[in-house]
Amino acid sequence: MGTAAVVGVGHTQFGQRSDMTLAELAWHAIKEALQDAGITQRDVDYVVTSNVGGWSSEPLPAILVNEYSGLGDVGVMRVEAACASGSAAIRAAYNAVASREAEIALAVGVEKMTESPTLQAVELLGRAGNFFWEFEQFGLTFPAYYALYATAYINQYGAKEEDLAAVAVKNHFYGSLNSLAHFQKKISIEDVMSSRYIAWPLKLYDCSPITDGAAAVVIASEDMARKLTDTPVWIRGIGVASDTSNLSRRQNFLGLASTVKAADEAYRKAGIDKTEAVRRLDLAEVHDCFTIAEILAYEDLGFVGRGEGYALAREGETYKGGLIPVNLDGGLKAKGHPIGATGVSMAVEAVKQLRQQNAKARQADIKNGYALTHNVGGTGHYAYVTIYSLNRPTQS
Amino acid sequence: MESKEKIEKMVADWLKMVEELMKESGLPIVPDPKTSDPVWVDVRELRLRYLIPVKRIRKFFEGLAEGKLYVTKCPAKNIYYFPPQADCPACMDENIVWDEISGNGKLLTYTVVNVKPYSFAHHSNYVIAIARMSEGFNILSWMSVDDLSKIHVGMDVKLVVKRREPEGFFTYYLEPA
Numbered sequence: 001m002g003t004a005a006v007v008g009v010g011h012t013q014f015g016q017r018s019d020m021t022l023a024e025l026a027w028h029a030i031k032e033a034l035q036d037a038g039i040t041q042r043d044v045d046y047v048v049t050s051n052v053g054g055w056s057s058e059p060l061p062a063i064l065v066n067e068y069s070g071l072g073d074v075g076v077m078r079v080e081a082a083c084a085s086g087s088a089a090i091r092a093a094y095n096a097v098a099s100r101e102a103e104i105a106l107a108v109g110v111e112k113m114t115e116s117p118t119l120q121a122v123e124l125l126g127r128a129g130n131f132f133w134e135f136e137q138f139g140l141t142f143p144a145y146y147a148l149y150a151t152a153y154i155n156q157y158g159a160k161e162e163d164l165a166a167v168a169v170k171n172h173f174y175g176s177l178n179s180l181a182h183f184q185k186k187i188s189i190e191d192v193m194s195s196r197y198i199a200w201p202l203k204l205y206d207c208s209p210i211t212d213g214a215a216a217v218v219i220a221s222e223d224m225a226r227k228l229t230d231t232p233v234w235i236r237g238i239g240v241a242s243d244t245s246n247l248s249r250r251q252n253f254l255g256l257a258s259t260v261k262a263a264d265e266a267y268r269k270a271g272i273d274k275t276e277a278v279r280r281l282d283l284a285e286v287h288d289c290f291t292i293a294e295i296l297a298y299e300d301l302g303f304v305g306r307g308e309g310y311a312l313a314r315e316g317e318t319y320k321g322g323l324i325p326v327n328l329d330g331g332l333k334a335k336g337h338p339i340g341a342t343g344v345s346m347a348v349e350a351v352k353q354l355r356q357q358n359a360k361a362r363q364a365d366i367k368n369g370y371a372l373t374h375n376v377g378g379t380g381h382y383a384y385v386t387i388y389s390l391n392r393p394t395q396s
Numbered sequence: 397m398e399s400k401e402k403i404e405k406m407v408a409d410w411l412k413m414v415e416e417l418m419k420e421s422g423l424p425i426v427p428d429p430k431t432s433d434p435v436w437v438d439v440r441e442l443r444l445r446y447l448i449p450v451k452r453i454r455k456f457f458e459g460l461a462e463g464k465l466y467v468t469k470c471p472a473k474n475i476y477y478f479p480p481q482a483d484c485p486a487c488m489d490e491n492i493v494w495d496e497i498s499g500n501g502k503l504l505t506y507t508v509v510n511v512k513p514y515s516f517a518h519h520s521n522y523v524i525a526i527a528r529m530s531e532g533f534n535i536l537s538w539m540s541v542d543d544l545s546k547i548h549v550g551m552d553v554k555l556v557v558k559r560r561e562p563e564g565f566f567t568y569y570l571e572p573a
Contacts, residue, residue, distance in 0.1 A: 016428075016430055016431055018428040018430070018431045018433040018435055019433045057438060117407075119403065119513075120514070122511070122513055123513040123514050123515060126513045133479040133536070134536060135513075136448075137537075137560070137567050138522075138524055138536065138537060138538055139509060139512060139515070139516035139519070139522065139524075140524060141511065141512070141513060143511070144509050147507035148505045148507050148524070149505070150507075151505045151506055151507055151549065152505035155505075155549040155550075197510040198510055198511045199507045199508065199509050199510060200507055200508040202507075246479060246536070247526065247536060248478070248479075248533075248534040248535055249533075249534065250534075252504075253504065253505045
């Protein structure tokens with residue numbers, strides 16, 4: 001396999017985007033990514049579009065986006081790995097370039113969740129597990145899936161609901177500094193604790209919102225990347241794994257096994273010792289669809305040991321300046337979670353952080369030049385961990 | 397959470413407003429209720445109801461109707477399958493056997509669903525639980541309990557078959573043992 005780097009990124013405003021269609025929204029992210037890379041549509045050899053859909057009207061979004069964006073007759077497909085679809089798109093685009101099938105590939109993530117009423121979105125999200133044995137008979141909701149993990153975790157390790165709330169407070173703090181975030185208001189522990197229960201023990205402010213948005217990244221081969229930019233951001237390792245469709249077929253509810261496996265693979269490919277991850281990484285973007293998910297991620301990604309994740313949140317160690325800065329863009333929690341766009345949005349943020357292009361208050365100190373993104377589909381059903389770096393791989 | 401009837405009335409009222417506006421303007425374009433952006437209201441409603449094959453695990457449902465709970469088991473690999481399945485991907489065979497479930501287990505985790513999907517909006521808040529059965533496999537279902545403070549992780553639970561009302565189909569519930 002050859003090497004590949006991100007050379008262009010684009011990201012729309014996240015929020016309720018009733019001002020734009022799916023194709024319009026995607027195009028705005030694509031346009032920015034092409035301009036950032038200094039290329040035109042003609043330079044793109046392959047496109048992968050991430051969109052989960054169901055709540056939006058267009059059933060064939062990938063080809064619609066290609067047409068609207070003037071991408072011509074280039075090859076394209078839509079990928080789906082639930083909330084990890086965006087990272088799946090990046091992996092497919094990366095593989096096209098690294099295998100030398102393409103010189104330049106484009107990964108696009110787009111979701112229009114508010115084309116349906118909130119009730120329908122909740123209904124469809126609840127079906128995003130095992131439909132027949134979980135939803136049809138027992139009415140699971142997306143928060144309920146993660147609440148099952150939260151209950152087990154709290155019971156096992158003695159974490160408090162306030163510790164989960166600390167994750168929401170941090171991510172809303174960084175959301176307040178991110179002009180592209182859905183929510184740009186700071187909140188307090190009391191705000192979280194006094195919000196209503198959605199799926200006990202998770203409350204409204206423990207949950208990411210229903211959001212529209214798009215993001216795009218341009219991935220280029222080494223030769224092409226060197227021609228296009230002085231600061232290519234290399235994709236150093238992608239780990240991918242999965243877990244059972246039925247939650248009941250899992251051994252425990254204290255962590256996501258798929259994340260552990262994906263992380264191990266990504267660290268190995270990037271040459272990072274998992275036990276030293278917090279010292280090697282300048283920042284991490286983790287999948288905080290719910291506050292408990294971020295705490296599980298701290299442990300599954302090896303930032304701390306089992307049962308220690310909640311203390312990291314409680315002590316503020318994942319703010320800038322702490323043990324490892326996590327979700328300096330506000331995360332899914334405050335930036336928003338437009339399902340198919342989320343993984344691509346994480347990549348955009350990782351690249352901008354490594355290039356030091358963010359407002360100072362939420363710009364991580366870049367010392368080693370490594371950033372990690374962690375993108376989970378469903379309740380650990382799919383997991384992608386990707387490591388980006390300013391440092392080129394030493395061997396291909 | 398609003399009741400199903402209330403939600404249905406809200407939707408019907410809103411669609412009526414759309415219709416009125418359309419009569420005037422000749423276009424199904426209305427302001428978005430939250431942002432006021434002009435949006436085209438889809439005039440082709442899509443209704444979905446799936447037909448799900450159960451032929452190969454029919455015994456499970458026949459058992460429910462008799463008040464019994466079955467799990468499938470691969471005798472070659474000694475693996476239990478719950479939810480039941482007719483194929484064993486471990487031995488590549490479909491030579492599974494049907495075992496009656498003991499019904500005794502321990503609670504692994506649970507949640508109370510406060511905000512329900514629309515298709516469950518007619519139910520009051522329900523407890524979803526996962527228990528490990530004495531055979532070693534887990535079951536996810538609703539847990540019937542009169543007092544939420546009586547539920548705790550690790551407690552003994554038992555499985556029972558009951559009708560889910562008002563839908564009227566037989567299904568399984570966990571209960572304190």
